[in-house]
Amino acid sequence: MQLYNKLSAKERAALIEEAGKDRLTISFYKYAHIGNPQILRDHLFLTWNDLDVLGRIYVATEGINAQLSVPAENFKTFKKHLDSISFLKGVRLNIAIEQDNMSFLKLKVKVRNKIVADGLNDKTFDVTNKGLHVKAEEFNELIEDPNTILVDMRNHYESEIGHFKNAITPDVDTFRDSLDIIEENLAEHKETKKLVMYCTGGIRCEKASAYYKHKGFKNVYQLEGGIIEYTRQVRDKNLENKFLGKNFVFDHRRGERISEDVIAQCHQCGAPCDTHTNCANEACHLLFIQCEECKAKMDNCCSDHCKEVNALPFEEQKKLRKGKKASNKIFKKGRSEVLKFKR
Known part of the structure; x- marks a missing residue:
């Protein structure tokens, strides 16, 4: 019984492109008392894997938090399955404003202590x-x-x-x-x-x-x-929109444009920009804002050092990473001394 992904993100992307079918990016959450999160986790994975659902889902004793992508043709079946689970019947589904068939490339259903890390008792x-x-x-x-x-x-x-x-x-x-x-x-x-x-x-x-x-x-x-x-x-x-700029989202899109206002700036040159990216150096992977000009100049990297590392052959990069823990920069999103224009 398959309870984990067998395809890489690259392989999955190729299959999605080959299929040429529209997918819907959806998110939902529900606080509820779940007696055995592991049983629910396995049930969700088995059912959703058969429906070609992809995404990141957290299950805990306090409820569920899900961001996922489902083939449009399978949406009704997916919704029917949600409604078959008592505490999820009629749950509000937030359907993305901007759709992207590649928003998620793996199905990850994980049991966590909490569905949102809040540190509260x-x-x-x-x-x-x-x-x-x-x-x-x-x-x-x-x-x-x-x-x-x-x-x-x-x-x-x-x-x-x-x-x-x-x-x-x-x-x-x-x-x-x-x-x-x-x-x-x-x-x-x-x-x-x-x-x-x-x-x-x-x-x-x-x-x-x-x-x-x-x-x-x-x-x-x-x-x-x-x-x-x-x-x-x-x-x-047709209400007045009081939101300025983009809404950050936690998938490959990284943002949905809500208004035409650009209220942020490139963290490297200071030009108006609100496009997030991850540093191409796998040992860094820092999340930051980068304009197209800096992206070309810096090879999608956050610093000259990362640019040099990223230019090395793949095997040499692996050797440099060997035995080293992931940098805290990965978790300090947008916080780094190399980002001169981070406000």
């Missing part, structure tokens, strides 16, 4: 006592209210390329980092202001809203479905 508060969900139209009205504080619950490299007007965008590397910073900075407003939060698809706000209510915030709201669903509603209902 959930036993100290009720995670189901969440904030009020608001749709795009009400969200637009709320954030124009002078009694509202709007907070971006994403990390620095996400908000750098796109965020809502007048939002507080914490300069943090992880979701956990932002929780205490926001609480400390907004402590005096716990009972008087409306705390409105947003993130990519809603999952981080779901946990954060319950956490902040536990911490004494009286009026807590979250954007339902996150930026992805907001954009869909804005376009479907």
Whole structure:
């Protein structure tokens, strides 16, 4: 019984291109009490593998968090399977604004301690006592209210390329980092202001809203479905779009354009740019913003050193990497001394 990938990303990409069929990039999450995540994990892998589903899915005792790609022709069967699982029946699916058949090239279903790394002791508060969900139209009205504080619950490299007007965008590397910073900075407003939060698809706000209510915030709201669903509603209902730039996404696309505004800059030359890339040097793999001119000049690398390493024969690169742990730069996305124009 196959419970793991047998094809490489390159092999899978060739098959997708050969098939020539449209795929849908989808994300969803659900907090729920799961008794045996491993059994659910195996069940999902076996079923979705047969449907040619690809993506990154985390299962934990607290629920599921999924970003995936499914053949358009298999969508109804995929949805029927979701609805056959009691806690996933009718779950909201965030369908990507910009589709890319290569958004995911492997199916990875993993059991984790949590579906989002938040560092919280959930036993100290009720995670189901969440904030009020608001749709795009009400969200637009709320954030124009002078009694509202709007907070971006994403990390620095996400908000750098796109965020809502007048939002507080914490300069943090992880979701956990932002929780205490926001609480400390907004402590005096716990009972008087409306705390409105947003993130990519809603999952981080779901946990954060319950956490902040536990911490004494009286009026807590979250954007339902996150930026992805907001954009869909804005376009479907012809509402005013208050989001500037791109929405960072966690697949090969790395971003969906929401407005024509380019609010970021190339980390190497400072030119207006909001295109993320990973350093071509496999020993580095740093995520950073790079314009087309710098990409050509630097061979898709973040520094002269990485450019030199990347130019070496593949076997020599492997020898240099042998015995060395992955650089922390991989996890400190966009943080490096070589990036002169990182704000």
